[in-house]
Amino acid sequence: xxxxxxxxxxxxxxxxxxxxxxxxxxxxxxxxxxxxxxxxxxxxxxxxxxxxxxxxxxxxxxxxxxxxxxxxxxxxxxxxxxxxxxxxxxxxxxxxxxxxxxxxxxxxxxxxxxxxxxxxxxxxxxxxxxxxxxxxxxxxxxxxxxxxxxxxxxxxxxxxxxxxxxxxxxxxxxxxxxxxxxxxxxxxxxx
Amino acid sequence: xxxxxxxxxxxxxxxxxxxxxxxxxxxxxxxxxxxxxxxxxxxxxxxxxxxxxxxxxxxxxxxxxxxxxxxxxxxxxxxxxxxxxxxxxxxxxxxxx
Numbered sequence: 001x002x003x004x005x006x007x008x009x010x011x012x013x014x015x016x017x018x019x020x021x022x023x024x025x026x027x028x029x030x031x032x033x034x035x036x037x038x039x040x041x042x043x044x045x046x047x048x049x050x051x052x053x054x055x056x057x058x059x060x061x062x063x064x065x066x067x068x069x070x071x072x073x074x075x076x077x078x079x080x081x082x083x084x085x086x087x088x089x090x091x092x093x094x095x096x097x098x099x100x101x102x103x104x105x106x107x108x109x110x111x112x113x114x115x116x117x118x119x120x121x122x123x124x125x126x127x128x129x130x131x132x133x134x135x136x137x138x139x140x141x142x143x144x145x146x147x148x149x150x151x152x153x154x155x156x157x158x159x160x161x162x163x164x165x166x167x168x169x170x171x172x173x174x175x176x177x178x179x180x181x182x183x184x185x186x187x188x189x190x191x
Numbered sequence: 192x193x194x195x196x197x198x199x200x201x202x203x204x205x206x207x208x209x210x211x212x213x214x215x216x217x218x219x220x221x222x223x224x225x226x227x228x229x230x231x232x233x234x235x236x237x238x239x240x241x242x243x244x245x246x247x248x249x250x251x252x253x254x255x256x257x258x259x260x261x262x263x264x265x266x267x268x269x270x271x272x273x274x275x276x277x278x279x280x281x282x283x284x285x286x287x288x
Contacts, residue, residue, distance in 0.1 A: 001194070001195040001196075001197050001200065002195075003195065003200075003284065004284075005284055005285055008281045008282075008284035008285055009285060011200065011202075011205060011281050012278070012281050012282065012285070014202060014205055014206065014209075015205060015209040015278065015281075016209075018205070018206040018207075018209040018210050018229065019209050019210070019212075019213055021210065021228055021229070022209070022210040022211075022213040022214070022228060023213055025224070025228050026213060026214070082214065082218055082219070082220050082221070082224065087217070142215075
């Protein structure tokens, strides 16, 4: 099969146009919606925690629950357009981490409420770091930006808890805003 | 030396393959979603997908989502390889000798 350089150039241009159209479509399926949801949830939780400290525990459950429902709903809608085959090993790793984080370690090391967590802030940091492990695993598994988000949030959360506990809620609020901002970057700035 | 692939070179199939190769290795795209993105008709897209499937460049999987039949399209490793070879062949035509 032989074609002229003009035809080759035209074909390459068509390829680029088609790639760009698909890139735009895929961009709407990236994780920015989840960053918005959880960034928003995080901001809300930080604000109620800042205002009510341990009294905000119940509100945290409701906010997390709303985030979870929104996540599942959006995952369902997106899965109808572009879907990846479910990687059962990845799901297994996440489930194991959560099971150990919520049940095994607290049961082995003591009830979370009685264990010397020395403050409600430390317990909040524990669960934040637990969920950030999932971000890091997802980032390693799929080779994407989630790893760096998980690592940065973990480092900042632990550092603030240990070094600047008075600023803890302010920093979690900031981290929530960073998650929201990351969502905007992924949606509009990332090529 | 890469050669032009006449199956891929057809304009609509070139569009389809370049779009599908943008997807991740394990991702599949819904037929209607692909059709809307590429601006093709049902019949046109279906015919070209059948040609690409016969060649082993893509796979078509039918399943029910919310009780409705859906067709998902994914590119195969052989399809990716053939497309990369085709692009390299096009680029080599433009390179001065």
